[in-house]
Amino acid sequence: MESKTICNLFNKDITGYISRPGDIIIGGIIPVHFNTVYKKLNFTSKPQELQCQMVADEYYMSLQALLFTVERINADPKLLPNITLGFHIYDTCRTLQRAAQGTLLMLSGGKEIIPNYQCHTVSPFAGVIGDSTTRRSILIAQILGLYRYPQVSYFATSPILSDRNLFPSFFRTIPSDEFQMKGLAQLVSHFGWPWLGFLATDDEYGQFGLQIIKQEIVKAGACVAFAEYILTSKPDRNAPHLIEVIKMSTAKVVVVISTSTDFAIVLEEMLKQNLTGNTWIGSEGWSTSDLLSNKRFQGILTGTIGFAIHQGQMPQFSEHLSNLSPLKDPNDSVMRAYWEQTFSCRWMDQQNDAWLVNGTMKACTGNEKLESLIMGIDYRIAHTLYVAGYAIAWALQSMFDCTPGYGPFHAGSCANISSFYPWQLLHYVKNVDFVTSDETRVFFDAKGNPPAIYDIVNWRLSAKGSMEKVTVGSYDSSSPDGKPLKINVSEIIWINHTQVPVSTCSPSCPSGFRKLIVPGKPLCCYECARCPQGHISNQTDAVECDSCSWDTWPNLQQDRCLPRTVEFLTYEEPLGYSLATITSFSSLTPIIILGIFIYYRNTPIIRANNYSVSCLLLLSLFLCFLCSLGFIGYPQPAKCLLRQVAFGMVFALCISCVLAKTITVVIAFNATKPGSRLRKWTGVKVPYCVIVFCTLIQLFLCGMWLILSPPFHEFDTDTKPGVIIVNCNEGSGIAFWCMLGYLGLFASISFIVAFLARRLPDSFNEAKFITFSMLAFLSVWVSFIPAYLSARGMYTVAMEVFAILSSSWAVVVCIFLPKCYIVLFRPNLNSREHLLGKGTKY
Structure with missing residues (x-):
């Protein structure tokens, strides 16, 4: 290995590198291709x-935005005067x-990569x-953070980059995804979409x-239908699988967290499989x-709504783009490549001569104009890069304006603008705070x-x-009114143009129903x-x-509540006035x-x-008939207090x-026997x-019933759905049944005594009639008990x-009608001889 490479990091030929000298150098690492x-x-x-x-x-606009920003800063006499960037x-x-490579190259001085050396x-x-992007920004931030060089990203949004322990020198001019994703969740909630699909790059x-x-x-109450990753490691981005998932799902709104280049490959697959009808967020x-x-992609993406970087103003940037020409800088290989791609032409050289001679490709002249092409270009990303450049420039300006003795460093010292340390800048x-040309305030928080x-944007077809x-x-997280999301729904054009x-996942539940979770x-x-009985719902879902x-x-x-029907045994009801009429007669x-008599x-x-x-x-039977009227009509509190007691007493x-008559009959017939001791009991005492x-x-x-637990007036809303039964609560069920049981006890005693005396030698033995009357009396009340317990509402009162x-008619018919028949229609039987058994039998 040659000696010059002994201390160098081995690297290949450096390509894609643009440089311009200045008093202070700013690095730019951006994708162009x-x-x-x-x-x-x-x-x-x-x-x-x-x-x-x-x-x-x-991407090319981003490159030009950085070049334009440096030119604007250098041309501003108030910003870094006499200093060229x-x-x-x-x-x-x-x-x-x-x-x-680019990061290490810039740290080394721009010629060779020499780790830990600044040239x-x-x-x-x-x-x-x-x-x-986040992935590349993390790599760059890890390198620059070691040396405390400031890094200002214009498009990396991952929340992990806010960790100051991992990335102490990282800043950005685009908000963190933490804000964006919360905003997207609010956007989804605003439109009431509960069932969502998600696509995201891996x-x-x-x-x-x-x-x-x-x-x-999930916190807002919505659900995830599917969540799939766009696999950036695969050439097709796993698009066939993604399209199959989308087709199989009932979710018609899909949130896509991706870059345009990765999502474009998925869209191509959608075109192949003719997937339409979804709304993309x-x-x-x-x-x-x-x-x-x-x-x-118009048939797929029309109606799309999404979050966009806030649109800022870049004065004269359009003019800058309009004046671009490869003729001004023939060595700018990136511009030449962009020119060929944009205008579908080739520059004259040996490689392209064959194409130009054959007429398959026109020659680039350099006089082509970008004006018609740049009119529809969105400058949002370019603006964040523009702000990033100004952030470093204003930080340098603050360093330049530092007054010795009042500086932020040791003993009030200031940094030398000509030779400063990265940590000083x-x-x-960190403390930069300035206002852009469109009156937007720029500063960085602690992270x-x-x-x-x-901005919230809607994709639609223009008139052209x-x-x-x-x-x-x-969406403004620092909105003064506390409502970050502001959207004009009427301006949105959806995929179906109207609604x-x-x-x-499930159809909406109409009024009167509620949602029942399926395990x-x-x-x-x-x-x-x-809805359960007695409940309503007056809204959907x-x-x-x-x-x-x-x-x-x-x-x-x-779906709404109506006044309940009030029910009691009223005189206006057929049952009520029928019973009242029968009672009266x-x-x-x-x-x-x-x-x-x-x-x-x-x-x-x-006699x-x-x-x-x-x-x-x-007289007691007359009162028994009349006490029935106490059970008919509106149950007033006084009526509730007395009606059962009156019934029990009469x-x-x-x-x-009846019991007294029965005992009298028994004593009377037995007292006629010779030597009977019952003669002295034959009186009225x-x-x-x-x-x-x-x-x-x-x-x-x-009396004990009225003192300890008296009956009272009540509204019964539980017995009959939708009905208020106005009735009398007996207060003490034990007291009520004790009262009835007492009557049953004495009726049973009367029945037994009369039954035993039914064969006494008399032509008109009253014991027989008392036996029948008590048998009928007991039968009625024994039958009453199950009927009373099973009846509901006014029918309970009607049964009583x-x-x-x-029971009253049983006593009247069995005891008194035979006597009345003899008195009125058989007077010949109404004689002493007949009663003593000496007359004709009837």
Whole structure:
């Protein structure tokens, strides 16, 4: 190895290198070519240099933006007066290898790569502007960070570059993806898209971006239909697989985090497979790309909406581009290549002579004009590079303006503008704060990030039929009103030209339904379930249903609450007025019978059946019929308090009278036997004592009921859906059933005693009729219990009224109608002889 290479890093011939001398040198590492030809490496011969092909318009504009920025700074008398900026610009061809070569070359002095040696013998090296992608910027930042050289990237957006421990000298004039992805998530939420697909490049830009936006959209309630990587290591970028995934998915909105060159290959595959109908949400990496504005992609990309770098002003930049000509700088190989590519011509040389002679290619003259081509070019990326150049210039200006004794360094010293250390300039870059020509304030936060401002652009067809990107909103993370996203939806033209596209995993749930999560599926894939009883939903896709208030109930559609129907046994209801009518007529029957008994009180059959007790029994039956009316009508609190007690007391009086009559019959017939001791019990004292004793027990039970747990008025909203049942709560169920049980006990005793006395030798044995009456009485109330427990609403009350009427009629019919029949229609049987068994049998 030759001696000159002993201390050098072995390198190949340097190509793609543009340089201009100056008092201070600024480095530029940017891609100019976007396609690289890779040769197969077998390491049996010296590896060839990478071959760069195709100059993209936007890349070339970035190069010209940096050249223009340096010219503008040098021409400004107020900025760095008497100091000329020079530059070293290196074309990376979008490769890591050339990015590392360019960085090391600039640090070494621009001629040879000598690690850890600085050969800037005349002009100090200020720092580097670049690169455009995260992966290459990380590599450059790791190298420059070792020596604390400032690096200002104009297009690297990965959040990892904000880590000051890893990248202490990195800055950028484009916001971090952390802001962009949060903004994209807000954009998606703004349009209500819950079901989204994602495509992202498999580099730092795509991986970190995908990770952040997925977190943000999940936090906002949306779901990921698919998330696939565009494999940059494959020539086809894995496009066939990606297209298959998109076709199989129901997601019609796809967020793409990629560069324009990588996404272009995927779009080509879409054209082959005729994939259309999707809405694309673009990251700033391609949302303003001229490469993708090709007419071939219009059917796919029309309606695209995306985040774009904020559009800034670059005065006279258009004039600069218009004045470009290879004739002014014949040695500029990049411009010559761009000229050939743009105007489809070839420069006169031996290699192209054959083509020119055969007429297959026209010759380049250098007089072609770029004016018609640059009119539609977007200067957004160029502007971030423009701001990056000014950031370093203003940092140098601050260093230049430093007053000794008031400087930021030791003992108030200042750095020498002619020979400063990189870390000294780094201090001024951190604190740079200036206003651009379009009144935009530029500064860096503690992580080296600028203020996060984006434009929201919409891709549509212009009147000329070409694709244009129209700004329809903005995103400003530092918005004073706290609302960073501002968008004019009415200005957006979608793929269907009118309505906002729909992208859902499941159809929307209409009003009256709620979303029911399906186990094992994302939250956005749900089923629609009818709202539970008593609940409504008055909006689509309701997560939960709202319950109606206690006095309202959902309509059939379950989308609004209506006043509940109030139900009680009212007199206006057919059932109510029927029972009231029957009760009224029934109550007359005991009174009529009582009148008959009073009129025929001196007849044998009336006198023989304990006239006074019978009259008391008829009065109690009259009250039994009347107490039914207490159960009909609106249940007022006073009515609730007294109706069951009144029922219990009058029926206790009624049954005690029946029991007294039964005991009287038994005593009367047994007292006729010779030597019977029951003669002294044949007076009226025994039945009256029985009646008073039995009634007092019931009075005690009812009194304790009213004192300890009285019945009360209530609204029952649980028994019948949509109905408020106004009823009387018994207060204590035990007390209620004890009252009924007491009546049943004495009715059973009366039945047993009467049953045992049914064969007493008498032509008119009242014990038989008492037996039948108590049997009917008990049958009614035993049947009442299951019917009462199973009935609902007003039918519960109706069942009790029916039981009262039926049991009362059982006593009237079985005990009193036979007597009335004899008194009125068979007077010949109403004699003492007949009662003693000496007359004719009936």
